[in-house]
Amino acid sequence: MLSDLGVDQLEVGIPTMGGDEKEAIKQIVKRNNGRKSIMSWNRAVIQDIEQSIDCGVDAVAISVSVSDIHIKHKLRTSREWVLENMIKSVEFAKKNGLYVSVNGEDASRADNEFLVQFITEAKKAGADRFRYCDTVGIMEPFSIRKNIEELYNKTGFNIEMHTHNDFGMATANAIAGILGGASHVGVTVNGLGERAGNAALEEVLMALIYVYGYKADVNTKMFREVSEYVSQASGRELPIWKAIVGDNMFAHESGIHADGAIKNPKNYEAFDPDVVGLQRQIVIGKHSGKAGIINKFKENGIELSPIQKILTSLGPIGEPLSALFGTLQLFVLNQHIKNADENEAELLEIDEGDEIVYREVIVFKKGRPLFYALSYISKSRINDKVLASLMDEKITINNIIAENNIETLRDIKKLSVEDPTPIIRDLFKTDEKMLVRDHTISQHGTIRLWTREAYPLSYFNKN
Numbered sequence: 001m002l003s004d005l006g007v008d009q010l011e012v013g014i015p016t017m018g019g020d021e022k023e024a025i026k027q028i029v030k031r032n033n034g035r036k037s038i039m040s041w042n043r044a045v046i047q048d049i050e051q052s053i054d055c056g057v058d059a060v061a062i063s064v065s066v067s068d069i070h071i072k073h074k075l076r077t078s079r080e081w082v083l084e085n086m087i088k089s090v091e092f093a094k095k096n097g098l099y100v101s102v103n104g105e106d107a108s109r110a111d112n113e114f115l116v117q118f119i120t121e122a123k124k125a126g127a128d129r130f131r132y133c134d135t136v137g138i139m140e141p142f143s144i145r146k147n148i149e150e151l152y153n154k155t156g157f158n159i160e161m162h163t164h165n166d167f168g169m170a171t172a173n174a175i176a177g178i179l180g181g182a183s184h185v186g187v188t189v190n191g192l193g194e195r196a197g198n199a200a201l202e203e204v205l206m207a208l209i210y211v212y213g214y215k216a217d218v219n220t221k222m223f224r225e226v227s228e229y230v231s232q233a234s235g236r237e238l239p240i241w242k243a244i245v246g247d248n249m250f251a252h253e254s255g256i257h258a259d260g261a262i263k264n265p266k267n268y269e270a271f272d273p274d275v276v277g278l279q280r281q282i283v284i285g286k287h288s289g290k291a292g293i294i295n296k297f298k299e300n301g302i303e304l305s306p307i308q309k310i311l312t313s314l315g316p317i318g319e320p321l322s323a324l325f326g327t328l329q330l331f332v333l334n335q336h337i338k339n340a341d342e343n344e345a346e347l348l349e350i351d352e353g354d355e356i357v358y359r360e361v362i363v364f365k366k367g368r369p370l371f372y373a374l375s376y377i378s379k380s381r382i383n384d385k386v387l388a389s390l391m392d393e394k395i396t397i398n399n400i401i402a403e404n405n406i407e408t409l410r411d412i413k414k415l416s417v418e419d420p421t422p423i424i425r426d427l428f429k430t431d432e433k434m435l436v437r438d439h440t441i442s443q444h445g446t447i448r449l450w451t452r453e454a455y456p457l458s459y460f461n462k463n
Contacts, residue, residue: 001222001229002189002226003032003036004219004222005219005226006216006218006219007218008036008038009038009203010032010039011039011040011061012025012038012057013025013041014040015039015048015054015055016045016051016052022051025038025040025055025057027216027375029055029056036298037058037074037099038059039058039059039060039061040057040061041061041063042061043062043063043064044062044063044085044086044089045085047091049089052098057098058097058098060098060100061102061131062100062102063103063131064082064103065105065106066082066088066104066105066115067105067107067108067110067116069106069109070106079114082118086118087121087124090102090125091126094100100126100129100246101127101129101160102118102127102129102130102131103162104131104132104133105117105135106133106135107132107133107135108133108134108135108136108138108139108144108147112147112150112151115151116154116155118130119155121159123155124236128158129160129183129184130159130435131159131184131186132147133162134173135152136164137163137166137169137196138166139169140167140169140173141169141176144163145170145176145177145179145180146178147180148176151181151210152180152181152182153181157183157273158183159177160182160183160186161178161182161184161185162186162198162201163198164193164194164197164198165191165193165199166195166196170191170196170200171191171199173199174187174199175204175208175212178208180304186198187200187201187204187205188200189201189202189230190202190230190231190234190236190245191203192230198368202226202227203243203244206244206271206276209270211321220276221275221276222273223244224245224277224278245277245278251272262266290441309394329363329365330361330362330396331363333360333362335357335359335390335391336357336358337357337358337379338356339353340352340354340376342355344356344376347376347450348376348440348447348449348450349446350378350380354380356376356377356379357375357376357379357391358376359374359375359376359397360372360373362427363396369428370455371454371455373453373454374451375449376449376451377390377397377448377449378447381443381446381447381448397441409441409442410439410440411442412437412439413438413439413440413450414436415435415436415437416435416437417433417434417457418433418434418454419434420454430456432456432457432458433457434455434456434457435456436452436453436454437452438452439453
């Protein structure tokens with residue numbers, strides 16, 4: 001899969017672990033059949049490299065600590081010992097025809113003068129590149145670029161970036177290193193790795209291509225497929241907000257964004273979704289505007305009339321209908337105070353058993369039904385004046401809100417086309433489908449009421 005994507009070299013495991021690990025590496029080498037370079041990870045130990053040779057890999061990463069803190073507190077040895085064992089390991093690997101990357105573990109905390117010496121000696125021993133490891137992820141892009149520029153200018157050697165994401169800068173640091181002169185970059189699919197992970201393959205490559213104009217022989221259309229496969233294989237869920245490949249990458253909800261994306265995707269997209277194997281989504285949520293909602297109906301093969309488009313707006317329906325049809329009449333089918341059941345409590349975000357005003361109404365014009373509405377209103381969240389107005393059967397909820405100058409937020413929870421319920425079929429004398437919208441009205445972040453409204457799809461095309 002990674003070979004088909006265009007990855008040049010795959011680091012696949014640690015042979016000296018033996019058992020299933022070593023067997024898996026052998027199988028990978030066999031299935032690869034020479035298509036791409038297969039690398040294994042090793043300590044600066046001859047026996048480790050012998051295990052790698054036994055697996056049939058063509059490349060080895062030889063890792064040794066280069067920071068004084070690691071040399072003193074982890075290896076408990078000296079810089080001289082580090083150099084000596086690195087040189088012996090590199091020379092042995094090269095004698096056996098292997099490509100060699102020398103890994104400077106914790107290079108980001110190492111003395112740069114020692115790194116220059118380390119790289120120079122590795123180069124003399126026959127190494128092919130040096131891996132600069134930001135092992136604890138403490139670097140930031142500006143310092144990384146400066147460090148890599150210095151190392152490259154002083155050694156003229158191939159440098160690989162290996163960055164960790166402890167501070168969320170792995171991708172930025174990897175790219176900064178490349179800008180500083182690094183010729184290689186080590187990445188992982190979805191950024192998986194120890195602790196907070198490593199620089200993500202899909203993020204680094206797309207940034208290099210689209211932000212910095214690099215040319216890359218990479219099948220980016222496979223990114224989503226590969227990410228999903230790795231997610232399943234690793235048991236690590238792919239976050240919907242994941243850069244480049246997450247489900248939300250091309251999902252537009254906000255009214256302004258959705259409208260802009262519908263008019264021209266380039267308004268809110270840095271690249272086309274099919275570039276990475278995704279699709280554009282106009283999603284419906286509390287920030288949706290009319291354009292996004294109308295588009296969602298189009299996706300389902302439903303073309304709305306101008307009047308029906310009004311029904312998809314977030315605002316109260318009474319005012320535009322009154323403007324179009326004149327004064328409306330309200331008829332209350334059922335209205336009483338009751339204790340909320342489990343479903344009603346959940347919709348209003350109240351406790352089960354709390355008192356609510358249950359209200360079913362139908363709105364008429366000259367004896368002709370315009371729409372049906374079912375409402376649940378939290379009794380404890382409205383004042384006495386509003387409650388008294390509610391119980392007046394001739395007053396609509398929208399009029400009550402307007403009369404009391406109540407600032408509210410409407411949040412569409414559901415917008416769909418449904419078959420009519422028996423009561424609606426009887427009231428409207430029709431079997432046609434209904435445009436149904438569920439929404440809440442909130443004030444200061446608290447839900448005051450939940451309403452379901454139903455409108456015949458064809459009604460407003462009739463005179």
